[in-house]
Every structure is written in C-alpha cells, then in structure tokens.
Amino acid sequence: MTGITDARAFPLRPAKRKGGDAGNAGIGSKPGFLSYGILLAVLLGSAYPLWWSFVVGSGTNATRAETFPLIPGGNFFANASQVLGAIPFWQALGNSLIVSSIITVSVVTFSTLAGYAFAKLRFRGRDGLMIFVIATMAIPTQLGIIPLFIVMRELGWTGELGAVIVPTLVTAFGVFFMRQYLVDVIPDELIEAARVDGANQIRTFINVAIPAARPAMAILALFTFMMAWTDYLWPLIVLDPTNPTLQTALGQLQSGYYVDYSIVLAGAILSTIPLLILFIVAGRQLISGIMQGAVKG
C-alpha cells in the first residue's frame, strides 16, 4: 500500500482538492518519529481489542486470566461450534443479509430518484420540500419506536423480517446525500441535450443521471448496508429470539448468569468476519465516502 493510490481514494471530486495531499504536507512538513509513534499507538489501540478477542475466543476461559495474551489457542473452531449451537447463527446471518440488502436497494433507488429531482429538475415547492428533508435528518429514530411497534403489532408483523425492513426503506440522509452529489456532477447542458435528442424524462434519468450518480450510489449503498447491519434496538424490540438478526442473536450470547467469555468472544469475532471482509474489499471506498461526506457536510 503506497501513497500513489490517492486518485482511487478520492473518486468523487478530484477537481476540488486544493493542493491535494499527494506528497503535500499539512502541519509538519516532515512526519517524524513522533507522528509514526502516534500512528503506531493508534494502530495497536484499533487492532489489539480485536486480536485479544480472537486470542481469548480461540482459547479457554482461562486464557483470559493471562495478563497480556498474544498467541491464539487451538480452540477457535470448538468455541465457534458452541456458538452455532447456542444461537441460530446461520439463520441470523441470512436474516441480516436479507434485511440489509433490501433496505440498501430501496434506500439507494429512492434516494437517487428523489435526489436527482431535487438537484436537477425544476418544479413547484422544490426548495421548501428540500428544507423539510434536511430538517427531518435531525430526528432521532428512537422517537418513533413505540407507535411503530403498535402499528406492527396491529398488522401482525412482529416477529417477521418485514417489520425490520419497512421502517427503514427510505432515509432523509440518502436523499440529501444524492442531491448534494448530483447538483455538482451533472451539467444542466447534458440534460438539455438529452431532451433535445428526444429522450423523455425517465430515459434522461436512466441514461444521464444514473451513470453520473454511480460512485455516490456505491458509497450510499455501503453506508446504508452498514447502518442496517449494525442496528440493534429496533430488531430487538420487534423480532423474536427464535428469528433474530445477527446483532440480536449475538446479544443473546451474553444472557444468563454464567458467561463463558471464550464463547462470547468467538461469537463476536465470527460475526465480525463478514464486515471485515467488506472492509478489506471496500475499505478505500469507505474512507473516501467518510471524507466525502465531510466536505459536503
């Protein structure tokens, strides 16, 4: 991994970088030992809790008593299979995949449609509605859980995955994010040209907006997936322990008077593997997405 990868780390707005960061320095021109020392400490702080969990999760409960365990034991698979016996792990994993995928597709689709309309089409009430969208971004989701639960129970959806999926089919943040991106990225002339060529509105959207929006759609998808995957409170309320998502199933490992931490930690590691893979594959996009959001925000 070298520093040359910057162009890929910033796929979204290469033109707007002032000065760039390729070889350009901020505060101290030459990062010295102190800088690398701090980074090394941060790396250890980030990674050691995970490594420690793996070491304990692959040992026995006695491993945890060691002051500073570093070497993994040979019990990971034994502990992992105990996890699989204690909670419906595969079912939970499948549920989490279904829930997060449907939410992601829905949020990205509707956000792109609405974001494009807000960014590039002229219509009555546009500005007022956009302000409304921005204002609703600040509303915490916890505020609505009680009525949502009442409604879900009336509908007989409690215990079903639909009850987890439906409340998050759209997000105000998604619309805002896509609008902010598309407003800069599609020149008005391009839409005009498509119109002159005889494309109707939906054709323009498909042929002009979607190709331009693709990088932002990928980032929005990544973050929406993460959000849906990590959610704990709402699935805990609305699903049964027999049909959980990965997060609520994982929470069950901790219940009971006697807790065998080597099994709990094996479960924590096991459940983190899918996101670790995602992180290795899409880490750069995640980083650029976060940094992109900052420039916008």
Place this chain on the structure above:
Amino acid sequence: MTSTLDRPDLAVPAPKRPATRERLTWRQRLGRFDVKASPYAYISPFFVLFGLTGLFPLVYTLVVSVHEWELLQGQGEFVGLENFANVLQDRFFWNSIFNTLSIFLLSTVPQIAMALVIAAVLDQALKARTFWRMSVLLPYVVTPVAVALIFSSMFNEADGLANNLVGLLGIEPIQWKHDTLASHIAIATMVNWRWTGYNALILLAAMQAVPRDLHESAAIDGAGTARRFFSITIPSIRPTLIFVIITATIGGLQIFAEPKLFDVSSAGGIGGYDRQFQTTVLYLWEMAFFRQNFGEAAAIAWLLFLLIVGIGLINFFISKRIATAEGRVIKKRTAKRLATKEVGK
C-alpha cells in the same frame, strides 16, 4: 424512439399564445405532462414512505404520550400531561439523564480531541498513507453489539484485561461494573474506540481543504507546529468541527447497545443492578417493554428528543463562538504582523 421524429415535438417553446395550445398533438401534451409530473413522480416514493414510517410515528408518539396506554391493554383514557409529570418526577428518569450526560461527556470530549490529533498526524506526507487511514477506521466495522461483548469481557472485574493491566501498575482492581464513574468510563471507552477514527477521517478531509500556502507563510513567520495547529488548522476547519460535534452529540445521547450488554448477568440488561449506567434510551426501552407503560415511554421519547435538540443548539453556539473568537485573534495577529513588517521595511 428515433430522435429525428421526437425532436420537433419536445422542443416546442412554452405556449405564449393560447391559439397554439389547441393545435398540440397528444404526443406534445404527453411530453409536457412528462416534464411537469416527472419530478413529483420521482420524489413521491420517498415522501410517501417517509410519511408512513417517519412522520406518522412522530405525531403518533405525541398521541400515545397524552393517553394511558399499556402494552397489552392498548389505548386507555386521555390523561393530558400526566405522563410527562410522572416522568419528570421519576428519579430513575433523572438518573438516566445524569448517566447519559456523564457518558456523553466522557465519550465526546476525549473523542474529538483525539480525532483532531490523529487527523493532524494523518495530514502529512506519510508513507503508506492508505494503510494508516485504514488502521484508524478498523474499529468502525465492528458493530456496537460486538464492541459491547468485547469490552464487557475486557472490563470484567475478576480477570478482565483492564484490571490485569491496572494490576501491573500496582493498583487495586477497579469495580468497572459496580462503580458509577468506572462503568461510565468503560462505556465511554467503547464509544470512543468505535468512533474516534471515523471522526478523524472527517476532520482530515476538512484539513486537506485548508490552503497549503497559509501553513507555509506561517512557518516562514516562525510559527511552530502546535501554534499553527491552533491558529490556522482549527479555525479553518470550523464548520466541519461543528458538524462532527453535533453528530457526535446526537449519537452520544442515544447510546443503547453498549450499556444494555455491558453487564447482562446482574440485572437483565437494564444498565446495572442499581441502574448506575442506565442511559435514557435504555430506560425508555425498560419503560415500554419491561414495565409495559407505553404512555410514559412515549413521554420519555419526547423529552429525550427535546434534550437532544437543546444540547445540539448549545453545542452549535458554543463551538461557533469559540471558533470565531479564535478567528478574530488570528486576524488581529496577522494584521499586527503585517503592520510590523511594513514598519520594518
């Protein structure tokens, strides 16, 4: 659809004379309807779904909060503000507010300070830049539930890693799960671990937008690293800093998974045997689904919302003030420096 056929149809200018209107073909009318109606068609799925799943519950929470309302019996009689009055007189509610604010301060303040330092370190000509950035972000992919499991094991009082390390320093084992302050520190540690790197990357992006010549000219003027950090970097990234502080506030006041899973065995996951780390969202959950009192739970939801808005506003004004004050000092300093330079010539 061939473009030659459609071109004249859609390129028709807006009808200024009513006479031409009569002569529009159905195709032209369709085209115009397309232009007018499409935007609404594109935004309506969002607004319809958002109305059902976002706005309706919001209003309905208010309705629930002014009624007697039990989980099983459902809607009871109208009680006005009684639920709010009960909640405001409830010492467990105030206990949860205290815990939330305490954990919030212990997590937000060090988190943003650390994120600033990490961002400044990352904002240099580093070797293996992407590697360092990824290492900073690693904890973000561990879900709050997994974080809670990992750290509640680390902070286990009898033989957890935290007390093992503390023991090396010759300190008595700390009662991480019994003592109020210690448990708050432990929970804040979880939040800090997961979010510091994320915030550092946001701040890093803002730092990279600061013009480099500002740093260079300050360096020529003899300003050291720390001085430039406080006098140039922080004022320049002000809007982003405010953004980070506000999002950290909104997140920090809604902590749930971490206290819920920190010590399940002692009291069924309501935030400690003596509620010493029960946050407000956790209390809301307990009120609704343990005690099954939806009316009071809805009142708690509204009070929490007001608290979040209130603290968000306070944060906004404080950070705005601090940053502008710093900005002013710099302007003055630069003016002075320029003046002395002029004189020196």
